[in-house]
Amino acid sequence: MTDRKKEAREWSRRQMLKTSAAGAALATAGSPMFFVKNAWAAKFRNDPGSSSSITLGFNVPQTGAYSDEGADELRAYKLAVQHLNGEGDGGMLNTMTPKSLKGNGVLGKKVKFVTGDTQTKSDAARASAKRMIEKDGVLMVTGGSSSGVAIAVQGLCQENGIIFMAGLTHSNDTTGKDKKRYGFRHFFNAYMSGAALGPVLEKEYGNQRKAYHLTADYTWGWTQEESMRKFTEALGWQTTAAVKTPVGAGDFSQYITPVLNSGADVLILNHYGKDMINSLTQAVQFGLRDKQVNGKNFEIVVPLFSRLMAQGAGENIKGILGSTNWNWSLKDAGSQAFVKSFGQAYGFPPSMAAHTCYVQTLLYANACEMAGSFYPPEVIKAMEGFKFDGMGNGATEYRAEDHQCFKDVLVVRGNNNPSSQFDLLEVVQEVPRSQVEYDAAIFGGALGPYKV
Template identity: 35%
Template sequence: MPLDDQNTSHISRRSMLHAGAGLLGSAVLPLSSFAAFAADDKPAIGTWPAGSAGDTVYIGAAVPLTGAYAVQGADELKGWQLAVDHINNGHELMKALAPKVDKGLLGKKVELLSADSAAKPNQAVELEQNFIHQNNIILMTGSTSSAVAVALNKFAQREKILYVAGISGSNDTTGKDCVRYGFRQNFYGQTAANAIGPILVKTYGKGKKAAFMTPDYTYGHTVTKSVNDYLTSQGGWEMVTDQVSPLGTQDFSQYLTNIANSGAEFIVNVNWGRDAVLSIQQAKQFGLTPSMKMVIPYQIPFLAKEVGPELTAGVFAATDFWWTLQDKYP
């Protein structure tokens, strides 16, 4: 839902949330309940009833398996495969979430369809359109790029089909580009800034100078804005340069040269995926770190494994919480 309207959503939006939860998790609503919901709320929900007519219902996942976000896309796909397996086999974790669930959804098997989006918005939309036309999918998912998430948001609204973003760090996904049929569960720019900002100010004090490295699309720009807004308003920090690079950049030398001459004390690196790995490695090669402190406001644990302990030592980063995270990545 919109970031600035979290407490004022009208009842139909709430009904949509409950219907989506019932469809994907609890599977406790009878088919007649969905019919009543559709009648009361008027706008359709995806391919229902055709998509639910057979013994199997389908989910369409457009994830990047090639390109800068391939590692993250492959992991995202594994998560969906595990979830579908748990649903179909009545795993104990599913029963903990939805005690009335036995196997499948309302007696129907769930099948996951997937294809490589290469983190390209147009390609992701085309894949999901094929899934709808060929398989009557009941749910879309995918995206590790917020540009893809925003594109699929708009497509979901047009097709009136539920869409759950896989990974999307842009504020806009549930902000200015929020739609009725789009949902997100992960953290984003504003939450990352509010998590890491106080730690930076407390640890290093006020009045510091920071150079930002920003990927040139909605994720990068909104995360950079959120982090900079927090640091300037709450810590009196100054952004001395913002180095904006295209997604998929291999050589960051020109951006790192500009940072070296900026007078910055900190590098706030908003790059993600393979771009984050390469920019961190090259910052070390240029001799910028560790004399300049590296801050990574939006990351996942893969980064620590890909970059290695030497380059991540002393780095401040915001990521999703998990109980064993500190044990695995001390």
């Protein structure tokens, strides 16, 4: 009796399961058509159509090791949006040439923005960028304070047909082997740092040096070490050792002790952000800079410098050579206009991260105006090979072959006699573009298709 009852129940359960499975299958097959109807109607992803505004996505680290840079980037983005919409004093809109922007938004549409936190993690950055693309309907994503993140988000944007304007990313890979049709970088890269620093290092330290590298263990560190070795070894320097250190290690003493007895007389720190502040501070505390090795003064080189890092490292940065994309003390009209409006809005000068992000936003908006459309393939074509001036770096070109900007590079030195708390970097030399230029083919990689 009970058995039969059980059997009956069993049978009905099976039937119900079957029915529900069929229902699930139906729902799976049917629902995309109901929910994402617009995906088929639009000519391209997130087409603003007849809407009176467009949305841009600012994806920056708001928490974690690079959050200082992220905060400064966000300030610059907000300023760029104001200037694009014709608010404020216009900043670089007054100095940019050639310019198609009219100061009334982009193609007559008001610019709005959404922000996200990358947490300096590829996963979180991609989740945040996806939110912007899928939910907020952004036309363009920009930001990033780490090459790992920039490369990850750039790949995502390529898949989704959304333009990515890279912020602070210095790895050769971003526009090298990982370059993408939808990704653009205004910032310089490790190769250019090496090419610019080489002759200066030779002049200052001679060509009989032994270098010891400490390298952040990820795409940026690797390419920076590679480039620095290439250019210093071309001078006749020897590389004693190159040691990879984990990102965010905090304590670098175990890596610095071996340097003391290695016979090297130059330490090259391929570190960035808080890592660089920590490793430099510890290297100085260990007395490296007071040492004499091989009859020469021991020297430290930090290939990628920023004013924010100099602020963190304090006294230790004095006299140390490095390279930078831009510095607020530059005297050209574009830089001055930007420093003025940034200073008025926030009360202190912008960092190089802020500068590159601001410029990237303006360049994207300008390309839309040039193309007369938001249709990404047209915007990309407008940006490829675009030559411009008046944005702080002199004459600049977006090279079509790899979407890398080519411009002069600054070699800087930690200021020995700073006149203010922001006057930390002294420009040693503005290295002309011709000296840092290279063939786009050397890093490999392929841009991919215009239409995705």
